[in-house]
Amino acid sequence: MNKIFLEKGKIKRRINFSQEIIGFWVTAENISRHIKIGQFIHIKVADNTNLILRRPFSVADVKNQDLFFIFRVVGKGTLLMSKLSKNDELDILGPLGKPIEIPQEKNILIIGGGLGIAPLYFLAKNLKKNKKNLFIILGAKSSKELILKEAFKKLKPQKLIFYTEDGTYGKKGKVPDGIPLIFEEEKIDVVYTAGPIAMLKKVKLLLENKAIKVYGFLEERMACGVGLCYVCAVPKKDGGYFHLCEEGPCLSLKEIKL
Structure with a gap:
C-alpha cells in the first residue's frame, strides 16, 4: 500500500499560462519524494473552513522536494487558489492513486x-x-x-x-x-x-x-x-x-x- 502524507505545501513559484490556467510549483518534501508517475494529489487551500472537500490534481512534474501542478479556474475552490501567490500555503494529501509501471514495449x-x-x-x-x-x-x-x-x-x-x-x-x-x-x-x-x-x-x-x-x-x-x-x-x-x-x-x- 502506498504511503500517504498530509503536508502544508508552500508555493515556491506561480506560472500564469493564461488568465484562467495557472501552475504552481509547491514545496512538499514527503509527497514529492514518494509520488510516482500516474499518481495524483488532493488539495485544499490551507486554513480555509468554507470549502470542505479537497480537489484532485494530477502532477505535471517533480524536482527534488518540489512538485508542479496546473489547474483551470472553474469553481469556488480553484478561484480561491487562483488568488494565491509565492509563500502562500496549500493543504496537500498524497500521493494517491495507482502508479503507472513503465512498459516493456519500446x-x-x-x-x-x-x-x-x-x-x-x-x-x-x-x-x-x-x-x-x-x-x-x-x-x-x-x-x-x-x-x-x-x-x-x-x-x-x-x-x-x-x-x-x-x-x-x-x-x-x-x-x-x-x-x-x-x-x-x-x-x-x-x-x-x-x-x-x-x-x-x-x-x-x-x-x-x-x-x-x-x-x-x-x-x-x-x-x-x-x-x-x-x-x-x-x-x-x-x-x-x-x-x-x-x-x-x-x-x-x-x-x-x-
Missing part, C-alpha cells in the same frame, strides 16, 4: 488535450529516461491554452505534433486528427492519453480494434481520494466498477465504458 504514443497534457509530461519525462521512443500528439482550443509546449520540445521525442482548434499554433484541428497519420507511419506498441471525455471517447473508438494497449487518465470528480466514498466509480466493460482513487486514475480504455 514505441509509445502519447495523446494529450487541454489540461490532460499536464500528467502526460511527467509520464513522458520518465519514459524518456527509460529510453523509450516517444510519439506525441498534443492539442488545445488555442495557443494560449496549449500548455507545456517548450517542455515537451526539450524531451526531443521521435515525433511531436501540435493541434489547435483555432489554428493559432501548430496544425488546425483536433488531437484525434493526428492519430491515423501516426499509425500509417510508425509502429506503436502502447498508447497513453488524457484530456476531455469527448476526446477520450474518440481515441477509444479509433484504437479499439488495434492489438495494442491503450490507457487513459480519467478526470472524474473525487471526494475522499482514498477509496471510502465511491464517488469516483467508473463502469467496467464487463460489469462492476473501477474506483479511480485506488485503481486509477490511469486505466485501460479497452476495459471501461465511457
